[in-house]
Amino acid sequence: MAEPRAAAPLHSQAANGFLRKYVFSTDHKVIGKQYFFLALFSVFVGMILSWLMRIHLAWPKTHIPGLGVLSSAGAPGNVMTPEYYLSLLTLHGTLMIFFVLTTVPQNGLGNFFLPLQIGAREMAFPRLNMLSFWIACASLAVLLSTLFITDGPPISGWTAYPPLSAVGTAAGPGEGLGQTLWILSIAIFCIGSLLGSINFIATTLDLRTSGMDLTRLPLTCWAWFITAVMSLLSFAVLLGACVMLLLDRLGHTTFFVPGGLVLNDYVISPSSAGGSPLLWQHLFWFFGHPEVYIAILPGMGIVSHVLACFSRRPVFGYKSMVLALGVIGFLSFTVWGHHMFVSGMSPYAGLAFSALTMVIAVPSALKTFNWLATIWRGTLRLTTAMLFSIGFVSLFVAGGLTGLFLADPAVDAYLHATYFVVGHFHLVMGAAALFAVFSGTYFWAPKLFGRMLDERLGQIHFWITLGGVYCIFMPMYFMGLEGAPRRYSEFTDRFLVPLAPFNRFMTIAALITGAAQVIFMFNLIWSIFRGRKATENPWEATSLEWSGNLGARPPVVYRGPYEYSVPGEAEDYIMQDFPKVAKS
């Protein structure tokens, strides 16, 4: 079985012309790759936006060649206005949260590998799967179109709090058509996500091959499954909220708009009582908090999977790892209020949300402990995939622990909306989740592309990225402790001026780290066409995607997913579809 594979060996579907095969395909592997490249495009755009913002923060008056072409109002003479900064900030957040962190770990890698790992030939509803992808594309197109309209993208951030987001251009440019398109884009994205999650859940429940009991599911599959359940429950609520916000804007309803608003000396909402801006915050964060776990849970699954493989050790405490995923998934629906300690919500509610938030930190701590215990006493093969997983654990700790500050309402009242928060979520759900995706990409490239990614380039990519993200995001903690507020385009306040050197340091780190991603892109493209051909199971892993067994007959599973270094066995791994032999 050590024969080299062909470049695209896993396509089971007969070719029906280029369009059917690569564009409007119902093949889960093609769709998975489509999502992957959609996210790659989005992360590239999002990264450029962050570059522009960081340059502006460090050197506010810098000429950025070409920016004036993108928006003559937003960057007259190629110098970014503080207003345009807010537009780019909104777009950066939206792209990264929805089209990168929600898209690639779940819909990209999950689509490709969930069926392979459970021994299914396809997702449960292939045509629905294709529809989900194209809906996501439509959503992205609508979002990006805001870059090319006169007023530019909205300025209300990815959370789009009303009344700012609900009262139209009276609140500023970008709050007109741009904001409407933004809400529309998110609503469309919700629909795509709902359809996608239905597919994931049904596939996991119904299409597992013979012998693939729930206790034999790889942790990746568990993570994808639980993430899909969370998506199903949370995106539906966000969809409802988006519909109401759209009606507030277009139909002049007052779901979220309080009465008696005065903008620029004009009374713009007549009624005396009016709607509740807090209602949007509740609905949004009821989605928004599960959403952060939607971004990170698949990463947790991938890292568990990769750490076990390259430590040659079974995952430490498989059952408690599954349980922890489930508990996190459940509790994520009960902690949304910790985003709202200082919002004006009842301070008693703050106490409850705070306690629940502390509780949800416990399963995360257990997972970290178990990852460490998994590599403990292993024989670590430090491939690029493994390095990124180790990096994930380090980043997850560095980002996750600071959640304890923000879970404490009294401390949050000081740190809320400062750079402390920005550092926290960028490390834990941005950098960590992307490290998991990188890990998964290096690990699964043999299956995705039939070829290996180059290890040397991979290691260079890893080192620059690890050092880079720490240099970018750790200083944010210190700035936050100093009290530096987020979403400020210029630090005009006196106390913020001494922080300018920090900003320049972070900007330089961001430019270098971003540029280093070119190494990854080059590695990816070069390897797809010229890389070393992959063997069937180059990492000597145990799960079904490596068994190359999806011929005419489905595989049969005889054992758990992490049979590494089983005492008394000659090989240090046993594949899931290797039959049990009675010992003599």
Added chain:
Amino acid sequence: MAALAVALVLILLTAISAGLFWGHAGWLPVDTSAHGPGVDHELNLTLLITGLLFGAAQLGLAYAVWKYRERGDGRKAAGGRGNGRLEAVWTLAVAALFVGLIFTGYGVWAQMYLSPAPAGALRIDVQGEQFAYSFRYPGPDGRFGPIHADKIDDAGGNPWGLDRDRDADSKDDVVTATLGIPVGRPVELLLRSRDVGHSFDVRELRIQQDMLPGVEIPVHFTATRSGQYEIICTQLCGLGHYRMRAFLRVLPEADFEEWLAEQASAQ
């Protein structure tokens, strides 16, 4: 090689972070409110606990990567699948630690939000708008006059929409652009917004509270040190968000009365 590098980088990361946090006393701005030391204490306690956990995890990771790297000496990985007792002990310990932490924090929160302002607190109305703050003192009668949205006129110097001719309560209201308060006397702010969401943040007071249109949110505190501090908006409120600010002047009682009288005569 890679193992050594990982271990060194993680150790370096821990050392630098620890070094920077060790000197964090210089990072936090001066503390000028009566409840502030409680917040700072809570923050420092959290910093200590998370710092220890952070160091333990990063150094543990560094040690494991270094110690258990594959060396080509034929050493086999251990085959254990887990240790329920160890997991339970760890989980319970962490849970006790986290929950304990939250309960110590409740006291400070209760002091700030769950108790009413002390009797005799100075009440001041605070209004946020795009992109300025405006403050209002009730004057000798101790009562705020009603707000008429249609009378709001920033250019005409009437950001509150007061009708001083018709409303008796409005006559002696003192409207200012700077928040002046006496040192050592409890103050209750009634926060409101007249357009979009804003926030009232004074980092030296350790107070941050959103201001929402349609509701009036009270906060109370006692300033313990006189001086001038910045009030900034931390809730994204539109184009000029980054330049929405005002000044807080904490004055000795006598100076405060003098300042207020000055402001009143300028109305």
Added chain:
Amino acid sequence: MASRVAAFPGSKSLRDNFDPGRDGAGGGGIEHDHGGGQAPGGPIPLHTYYTGLWLVLGAIVMFFAGLTSAVVVRKGISSDWAVIALPRILFFNTLVLAASSFLLERARRQLRGLPLGKDVHLGSRLGAVLLLGLTFLVGQLGAWRDLAERGIFLATNPSSSFIYLLTGAHGFHLFGGLVAIGYAALRAPSLTASIRGRTLVDVIAIYWHFVGILWIYVLALLTLKM
């Protein structure tokens, strides 16, 4: 690579879940009513359609739960909530919808009761359900018209906003059901009493009953005083 051997032949029931002839089958395909059943042109066991259906219903429940919390909050916080008399026609519509559910359930049971392989003629039944469903939708539009004639529009009052929002959202979901019934009615001439046929009608009927119950819920939400 000693550990990797070809899998042993799977169990029979498992193999039946996979259709070797699926490549290139663009729908229609062969029916396998024996041994678990197959979806047309796919390796999907038929019970997966039920799974998918329940998940769809779960998402819709969450969607309406979100709207419900909005009703509760909006009603609770404001003094501007006006009580609006619902158009009478809504109650007539309710009866129409109940009748359609009843008819569809009759059709579903008829199909269930027949031995496999027998021809069935559900065309007229499904057509009647379709017609009743359309009547309901037209009736809902009538209700909107009635409100508009009384000068009550979307933005008139928060309570009217919710009337339009909830009836609209419900109508949208009901329209989805109508499309499915229309599809089944078109397929009716070729429908036989098969596992596939039963699944199709079952799934549609469960969805339709759900939309009916959802309507009762919406009506209650709009009527009940809190």
